[in-house]
Amino acid sequence: MLHVLLHMAEHHAPVTSQTLAKAMGTNPVVIRRVMAGLREQGYVRSEKGHGGGWTLARDLAEITLRDIYDAIGCPSLLAIGNRTESPDCLVEQAVNAALDTAFQDAQALLLARLGDVTLAMLSADFHARLAARPAALRTEIDHVH
Amino acid sequence: MLHVLLHMAEHHAPVTSQTLAKAMGTNPVVIRRVMAGLREQGYVRSEKGHGGGWTLARDLAEITLRDIYDAIGCPSLLAIGNRTESPDCLVEQAVNAALDTAFQDAQALLLARLGDVTLAMLSADFHARLAARPAALRTEIDHVH
DNA sequence: TCTCATGTAACTTCAAATAGTGCGTGAAGC
DNA sequence: GCTTCACGCACTATTTGAAGTTACATGAGA
Structure with missing residues (x-):
């Protein structure tokens, strides 16, 4: 997904889902699905018909990873956590009570860090790496992971 | 799993996998699988034959959630994170570089908190809740979630 | 020696995430 | 207007990892 955004930043004309895919x-549909959240939040635009496709609606410097995270729908950042919000099980209640704030603190820490990183920073870092290792260019263009 | 340990703490005789299950x-086999890690780390013992089953090898106050986490095999605590350790993809490399320490910090924070909570605390909290709401007793005994 | 209980290796669901297909709609070119 | 192109969306298919199950071997006690 970050791939897609950085990829779009390289071009200045609309890029189709097909091309990105x-x-x-x-698959193009996968691209559209992933981008839907970003479109609703106004970070990208999509146009139909001839010459249509995806374009960036903002400068990379104005978009942080936190913004993207929110646009995705704020999925839980933690692998473990309260299985249910208000469980019948008293053991779970005890565990939840003990760790609730810990989870929240850890999540808040991560979100703050995500807010510190803009796409422009990633793009700059990416280009620096590209310049340092030109052999990777083909891999990056083809994305033949 | 914490259920199992607290359950064992209530009894003072060995409890069979069958009973716990x-x-x-x-299923009894699931119990054995889950407990295998704890046995290897010496938190519980298992005995075969008549009168066999599982017993706690340590006091609840000596076991922290961090200990259990380690015994489980230290799975990642974070839902997101470096997909691969050293990816070919330069975009991933850039992202990893930007967020690596953030992930580590968040994980360290969580682990520290896990280390602060002993099973004895959970047990005490559990019993307090049980006393406050006796109606939940049957639910807890039957574990009919 | 018979029963009970764990240990482990297969194998089998099962559910959630991910990927793909088909058709509808709007926009540009001819 | 009609064809082509591209997104939007509902629906279907695939994958994958966890949980459950079965089967059998091993060891301990009555």
């Missing part, structure tokens, strides 16, 4: 080695 | 609404 080919570059990522996946 | 029935209480948890699962």
Whole structure:
């Protein structure tokens, strides 16, 4: 997904789902699904018909990873956690009570860090790596993971 | 799994996998699988034959959730994270570089909190809740989630 | 020696995430 | 207007990892 956004930043004309899908080695529908959240939040635009496709609606410097996370729908960042919000099971209740704040703190920490990173930073880092290792260019263009 | 340990703490005689499985609404083999890690780390013992079953090898106050986490095999605590350790993809490399320490910090925070909670605390909390709401007793005994 | 209980290796569901297909709709070119 | 192109969306298919099950071997006690 970050791939897609950085990829779009390289071009200045609209890019079709087809093209992006080919570059990522996946299906156009998958691209559209993933981008739907970003479109609703106004980070990208999509146009139908001839010459249509996806374009960035904002500068990369204005989009943080936190923004993207929110646009995705704020899935839980933690692998473990309260299985249910208000379980009947008293053991679970005890565990939840003991760890609730710990989970929240850890999540808050991560979100803050995500907010510190803009796509422009990633793009700059990416280009630096590209310059340092030109042999990777083909791999990156083809995305033949 | 915490269920199982607290359950064992209530009894002072060995408890069979069969009994635990029935209480948890699962299969004896599942219990054995889950407990294998704890046995290897010396938190519980298992005895074969007549009068055999599982017994706690340590006091609940000596076992933290962190210990259990380690015994389980230290699965990742974070839902997101570096997909691969050293990816060919330069975009991934850039993302990894930006967020690596964030992930580690969040994980360290969580682990520290896990280390603060002993099973004895959970047991005490559990009993407090049980006393406060006796109606839940049957649910807890039957574990009919 | 018979029963009870764990240990482990297969094998079998089962459910959630992911990927793909088909058709509808709107926009540009001819 | 009609064809082509591209997204949008509902629905179907596939994959994959966890949980459950069965089967059998091993060891301990009555």
